[in-house]
Amino acid sequence: MGEYQLDTVLSAVADPTRRAILDRLRVSDARVTELAREFPISLNSTSKHIKVLERARLVERHVRGRDHVLSLRAEALGEAVAWMTQYREFWEQRLAALEAFVLADADADGDVDTDTASGAER
């Protein structure tokens, strides 16, 4: 996933109205006019939000006659989640290593730990 693409995805989902639109499209495809009716915002404002979602490739528009039908394209969000998952894995591995380190270390200098347990130091 390109960096610019990731930026546009994260910006797109940083807005509650746009998240609500994505949630709505999870249920089923919808026409732009339907969405404008379902949300307490103007058609114009709805269109602007949809354009942002389209730019992030989270939403696809199909023109059927006079209807513009929108459908959710979950892959783009999945890619953003995958990017975040890398960080989660990074820190999970580090914490596992920290655990291994302090537990091994506790065996090595357990006596010292006991001596200073009353906490006078530092």
Place this chain on the structure above:
Amino acid sequence: MTAVVTVSRRIAASAERLFDAWLDPKSLAVWMRRDGSAPSGAVADRRVGGAFAITMHDPNGSFVHAGNYTVIDRPHTLEFTWRSAATHQTDSVVRVTFTPDGDATVVEVRHELLPDAEAVQRHTEGWTEIIDRFAATFAENGEA
């Protein structure tokens, strides 16, 4: 734009011991590294405003992770900025908290991947919901 990652682990050691392991460069060199790799190079100026740099060696090469300490509150909270190739050398913020839990300590890492802290605060909830929901979706589809 915003993204926040939170990871926690309950470890059978005191908060002080864990806090010190996180702040001491000699300890960092041992555990802050890729599995099976050589020890990291670690230097740390352990005061608020002080800088640290950790060079991790992984199969693709050596990568420097660097930042500055912003909160040093032993043994409760450690907070620092975090820059690396993965953050495109822009500052993200990592906050590590140590919470005693019986004879163990819960260590929580909260990594806010953003230069704009206000945006993170405003949008963290939304992201968390989205992630949870999509994780659930993937699980339902058996793709997780």
